[in-house]
Amino acid sequence: MSLFDRFVGHLFKRGEITMILADGTAKVFGSPDAALKPVTIRFVDKGVPAFIARNPHLHAAEAYMDGRLVIEQGDIRDLVDLVRANGKWEEGRVTLRGTLSSLVRDRLRARIQAFNDARRAKANVAHHYDLNDRLYDLFLDVDRQYSCAYFTDPANDLDTAQADKKAHIAAKLHLKPGQRVLDIGCGWGGMALYLNRAADVDVLGVTLSEEQLKVARQRAEAAGVSGRVKFELIDYRALDGRFDRIVSVGMFEHVGVPQYEAFFLKCRELLADDGVMLLHTIGRFGVPGKTDAFTLKYIFPGGYNPALSEIVSASQQAKMIVADVETLRLHYGLTLDRWYDRTMAAKDAIVALYDERFFRMWTFYLAGARAAFIHGNLCNYQIQYIRDRRALPITRDYMAEAEKALPR
Amino acid sequence: MSLFDRFVGHLFKRGEITMILADGTAKVFGSPDAALKPVTIRFVDKGVPAFIARNPHLHAAEAYMDGRLVIEQGDIRDLVDLVRANGKWEEGRVTLRGTLSSLVRDRLRARIQAFNDARRAKANVAHHYDLNDRLYDLFLDVDRQYSCAYFTDPANDLDTAQADKKAHIAAKLHLKPGQRVLDIGCGWGGMALYLNRAADVDVLGVTLSEEQLKVARQRAEAAGVSGRVKFELIDYRALDGRFDRIVSVGMFEHVGVPQYEAFFLKCRELLADDGVMLLHTIGRFGVPGKTDAFTLKYIFPGGYNPALSEIVSASQQAKMIVADVETLRLHYGLTLDRWYDRTMAAKDAIVALYDERFFRMWTFYLAGARAAFIHGNLCNYQIQYIRDRRALPITRDYMAEAEKALPR
Numbered sequence: 001m002s003l004f005d006r007f008v009g010h011l012f013k014r015g016e017i018t019m020i021l022a023d024g025t026a027k028v029f030g031s032p033d034a035a036l037k038p039v040t041i042r043f044v045d046k047g048v049p050a051f052i053a054r055n056p057h058l059h060a061a062e063a064y065m066d067g068r069l070v071i072e073q074g075d076i077r078d079l080v081d082l083v084r085a086n087g088k089w090e091e092g093r094v095t096l097r098g099t100l101s102s103l104v105r106d107r108l109r110a111r112i113q114a115f116n117d118a119r120r121a122k123a124n125v126a127h128h129y130d131l132n133d134r135l136y137d138l139f140l141d142v143d144r145q146y147s148c149a150y151f152t153d154p155a156n157d158l159d160t161a162q163a164d165k166k167a168h169i170a171a172k173l174h175l176k177p178g179q180r181v182l183d184i185g186c187g188w189g190g191m192a193l194y195l196n197r198a199a200d201v202d203v204l205g206v207t208l209s210e211e212q213l214k215v216a217r218q219r220a221e222a223a224g225v226s227g228r229v230k231f232e233l234i235d236y237r238a239l240d241g242r243f244d245r246i247v248s249v250g251m252f253e254h255v256g257v258p259q260y261e262a263f264f265l266k267c268r269e270l271l272a273d274d275g276v277m278l279l280h281t282i283g284r285f286g287v288p289g290k291t292d293a294f295t296l297k298y299i300f301p302g303g304y305n306p307a308l309s310e311i312v313s314a315s316q317q318a319k320m321i322v323a324d325v326e327t328l329r330l331h332y333g334l335t336l337d338r339w340y341d342r343t344m345a346a347k348d349a350i351v352a353l354y355d356e357r358f359f360r361m362w363t364f365y366l367a368g369a370r371a372a373f374i375h376g377n378l379c380n381y382q383i384q385y386i387r388d389r390r391a392l393p394i395t396r397d398y399m400a401e402a403e404k405a406l407p408r
Numbered sequence: 409m410s411l412f413d414r415f416v417g418h419l420f421k422r423g424e425i426t427m428i429l430a431d432g433t434a435k436v437f438g439s440p441d442a443a444l445k446p447v448t449i450r451f452v453d454k455g456v457p458a459f460i461a462r463n464p465h466l467h468a469a470e471a472y473m474d475g476r477l478v479i480e481q482g483d484i485r486d487l488v489d490l491v492r493a494n495g496k497w498e499e500g501r502v503t504l505r506g507t508l509s510s511l512v513r514d515r516l517r518a519r520i521q522a523f524n525d526a527r528r529a530k531a532n533v534a535h536h537y538d539l540n541d542r543l544y545d546l547f548l549d550v551d552r553q554y555s556c557a558y559f560t561d562p563a564n565d566l567d568t569a570q571a572d573k574k575a576h577i578a579a580k581l582h583l584k585p586g587q588r589v590l591d592i593g594c595g596w597g598g599m600a601l602y603l604n605r606a607a608d609v610d611v612l613g614v615t616l617s618e619e620q621l622k623v624a625r626q627r628a629e630a631a632g633v634s635g636r637v638k639f640e641l642i643d644y645r646a647l648d649g650r651f652d653r654i655v656s657v658g659m660f661e662h663v664g665v666p667q668y669e670a671f672f673l674k675c676r677e678l679l680a681d682d683g684v685m686l687l688h689t690i691g692r693f694g695v696p697g698k699t700d701a702f703t704l705k706y707i708f709p710g711g712y713n714p715a716l717s718e719i720v721s722a723s724q725q726a727k728m729i730v731a732d733v734e735t736l737r738l739h740y741g742l743t744l745d746r747w748y749d750r751t752m753a754a755k756d757a758i759v760a761l762y763d764e765r766f767f768r769m770w771t772f773y774l775a776g777a778r779a780a781f782i783h784g785n786l787c788n789y790q791i792q793y794i795r796d797r798r799a800l801p802i803t804r805d806y807m808a809e810a811e812k813a814l815p816r
Contacts, residue, residue: 154802285727308724309720309721312716317695319693325733330802389738394559397808
């Protein structure tokens with residue numbers, strides 16, 4: 001048996017993968033598994049396997065994007081699912097990382113991520129969120145919620161799950177009419193508009209994306225609430241004033257570990273003494289890790305998904321009291337399934353907007369993220385913060401009551 | 409103005425305290441405050457103020473225990489409340505600690521706490537929990553729950569709040585009839601007996617206290633469930649086998665930071681793949697701190713109340729997934745209020761069991777702990793753990809539903 005056969009045979013145990021080499025030879029690895037679809041891939045030129053072996057995650061993505069790795073049976077979601085279900089990459093990374101002292105690793109990461117200043121932050125945001133508006137319409141829900149949805153039933157559709165997510169978050173904010181709410185990283189304004197409509201509050205949404213700002217303002221105008229729901233193109237660090245409530249959904253992933261304490265100190269400064277804050281962010285179950293090279297290079301420059309200890313260490317240093325943590329486990333996997341399906345259905349339109357390579361990059365991103373939530377270490381944390389121990393009712397019963405009563 | 413006057417005047421701003429010196433001079437400090445009862449104390453000999461100044465927290469406790477500091481108006485709860493409401497001690501400690509690098513501090517603590525081996529653990533437990541059985545009957549609730557109660561209404565009585573606590577915890581365990589449950593640090597068996605009665609499960613409770621073991625076994629016999637609710641005198645580290653559920657209430661405070669990872673690794677080993685664990689422990693809101701000298705010397709040798717980051721860092725290292733965190737904020741203050749009232753009402757019986765000095769030590773302990781939960785950094789964490797992301801329903805709705813249905 002060749003080295004290639006032995007290596008690949010070691011990687012794939014669950015599920016069946018057929019590889020067609022450049023010379024036409026077909027090799028089958030693994031064994032059938034009811035939970036995993038069989039996949040056939042073709043290496044277009046004979047350099048592809050060695051290219052991938054040198055930097056597996058990044059180069060597999062690039063070989064796929066460049067059309068050097070072609071999927072003949074199944075799609076990229078099936079392929080990534082099969083790879084992640086076998087889990088060897090994850091283990092390999094863990095073993096490799098185990099040989100570096102955690103100190104060295106932390107320092108390296110700190111050095112890389114320390115420079116998330118306002119200008120860099122804006123460039124990172126523009127890289128992703130200033131993509132053609134039309135793209136987001138094609139794969140997101142009707143309200144353009146670009147973060148983990150909340151599935152009261154795993155069979156729910158995307159619009160329902162995103163509406164339930166907004167209600168779930170609003171319930172944890174314990175809102176009262178007339179309160180001032182700050183939405184840090186407001187996206188296209190959906191959450192801000194919802195909170196105003198659902199709880200009669202005034203909202204300031206801030207974003208670093210000019211595209212998002214434009215859309216959010218138009219929506220507030222169209223809804224006739226631009227006097228009560230305002231949007232600004234401003235770094236949250238430049239804000240002042242006090243807010244009764246702060247909500248931040250899917251923005252913390254861009255903050256960077258060295259900035260966490262500053263983030264929470266700023267939030268504490270902006271939060272009223274009896275205020276409540278709800279942080280909704282991707283995180284990981286286990287120990288701190290690092291963002292994969294593909295995501296950093298093509299999708300989210302500067303992006304990082306924290307371990308819970310990293311969030312809590314920073315927030316407790318800033319004297320923010322953790323009142324409640326809910327770990328949304330499979331919800332993001334379900335969300336990404338919907339986004340992937342919508343992306344596939346909109347293939348022609350997306351290729352027309354960009355090109356085939358972009359489409360493959362985008363589907364690789366969604367498939368990879370989905371698999372990380374289903375097989376890997378990713379999850380979504382909702383963390384509720386207060387400054388004063390008396391800021392919320394003594395039990396959590398108010399959450400379920402509010403959630404039932406809130407509009408969808 | 410004397411140095412004494414200036415120093416004490418700086419300590420007391422809120423509330424009114426009158427100090428009668430050994431020579432009969434009376435001095436009044438602070439100013440009236442509706443939330444704080446005025447207190448009058450007397451220093452019996454003229455060395456008392458300097459003695460307290462040398463080591464305020466420990467020596468104030470010892471001067472009170474030894475009858476050298478006498479409370480003439482109000483009681484020890486009022487006095488401690490007034491001191492903590494002014495918050496200067498806490499601040500003083502923070503400033504002092506700030507001058508030590510966190511590295512040095514962590515190493516010192518690690519060295520002190522590293523030796524929590526099985527023999528030491530048993531001695532620490534015996535120090536507190538092998539006190540005369542009768543004492544616990546006098547100040548605890550009817551079920552002898554010696555941990556934070558759960559007040560669905562702050563006006564509830566102790567028996568109600570402890571019954572609600574057991575239901576609150578049972579709901580988070582997501583129990584099914586016939587499951588095997590492990591109770592680590594089972595006390596006098598109340599939780600184990602409740603879980604069996606409420607959810608038809610088999611329970612093994614373990615304790616290091618011979619007094620607790622005896623009582624717990626007698627109770628299981630008396631209830632006719634000794635075939636299904638068993639108790640053993642064994643260190644949790646010596647257990648083997650697998651359990652569907654693990655519950656640990658008020659035991660983690662005795663584990664010690666250097667043992668946290670080993671604790672969670674052992675729990676993971678003992679927990680079924682689809683198991684659920686509920687940890688109920690005192691903790692602190694802010695950064696890691698240290699146990700005060702009085703508590704370590706007289707009440708809980710080896711005791712330590714962790715910051716949330718310390719718990720989470722250790723558990724994520726052991727690959728335990730945090731599914732849910734609830735921070736019980738004022739509940740322990742309310743619990744300690746009830747315990748204090750019952751202790752005061754049972755003064756004669758407690759003095760007859762021990763002596764006046766023990767009674768003053770005990771009231772100082774309860775008053776000090778109460779104030780730390782109301783004015784200081786203490787709280788009670790309930791952390792729900794799983795090994796597998798699919799081990800629990802996708803939303804938390806099952807908790808509220810179970811809680812309503814569970815017996816009290």
